[in-house]
Amino acid sequence: MNKPVILVVEDDNSVKNLITTTLKAHDYRYLTAQNGDCAIMEASSHSPDIVLLDLGLPDMDGIEVIKRIRTWSNMPIIVISARSEDTDKIDALDAGADDYLTKPFSVEELLARLRVTQRRLSMMQNESSVESSVFTNGKLRIDYAAGCAYLGEEELHLTPIEYKLLCLLSKNVGKVLTHTFITQSIWGSSWDNDIASLRVFMATLRKKLEKDPDSPQYIQTHIGVGYRMMKI
Numbered sequence: 001m002n003k004p005v006i007l008v009v010e011d012d013n014s015v016k017n018l019i020t021t022t023l024k025a026h027d028y029r030y031l032t033a034q035n036g037d038c039a040i041m042e043a044s045s046h047s048p049d050i051v052l053l054d055l056g057l058p059d060m061d062g063i064e065v066i067k068r069i070r071t072w073s074n075m076p077i078i079v080i081s082a083r084s085e086d087t088d089k090i091d092a093l094d095a096g097a098d099d100y101l102t103k104p105f106s107v108e109e110l111l112a113r114l115r116v117t118q119r120r121l122s123m124m125q126n127e128s129s130v131e132s133s134v135f136t137n138g139k140l141r142i143d144y145a146a147g148c149a150y151l152g153e154e155e156l157h158l159t160p161i162e163y164k165l166l167c168l169l170s171k172n173v174g175k176v177l178t179h180t181f182i183t184q185s186i187w188g189s190s191w192d193n194d195i196a197s198l199r200v201f202m203a204t205l206r207k208k209l210e211k212d213p214d215s216p217q218y219i220q221t222h223i224g225v226g227y228r229m230m231k232i
C-alpha cells in the first residue's frame, strides 16, 4: 500500500507546521499550499488522497476552493475552520466537504479524522460499494434491490422514511451529512419543521438499529450540523 498523500492548505505557519509534523511522524506524505489558487493547482496536478483545507485563506474563501475542486474530483476534503460558527462548516459540507475540524484541534483529533476518511476511501476504491446492491457495515446489511435491512440475522422493521434515511446515510458512509442535505434528499425541502421531523425519525431509527441508542455505534450526531454513519 502506498502512503497516502495529504494536501495541506493553510496560510497560518504555526498550524501548518503542527499538521505537517504530525503527518510526517505518522507516515503520511504531504504537499502544502498557502492560498486557494495554489491549492487548486496542487489538487489538480498531484491528485492527493485527502485535502486538509483551511476555510480562511488570503486570496479566496475555502468554500470556493471546495466548489472548484468538486467540478472535477471527489477527493475527500476535510475542512479546518477557526470560525466557531456552525454556518461555515455547514456551508462547507453542503459545498461538498466530507468532514471538518475546528481550531484549535488536537493531534489525536486530526489523526482520527484522517483514519475515518481513509476507511471511506478504501471502501470506495475496493468495492465501489456505492454501485453494489448490498451494503454491509458491521452487523448491518442493506439489500438495496430488495429494499430490506438486517442487523445480524434479524430483519429491521423500518418505516419508509426510516429506510430512506438509513440508505442515504449508508450511501455516504464516513461523510458528515448536514440537516439541510438530509431533509432535501428525503422530503425535497428543508424547513425548520422538516429538521424537527428528522430528529424524530432519527430517534426511532436508532432505537431499531443501535444496541444502546444513548451511545450510538452506527450513526453519529454532529450537534447543530447533521449526522454521519461511521464505518465499523
Ligand code: CA
Binding pocket: 010, 011, 012, 054, 055, 056, 057
Ligand atoms: Ca487561515
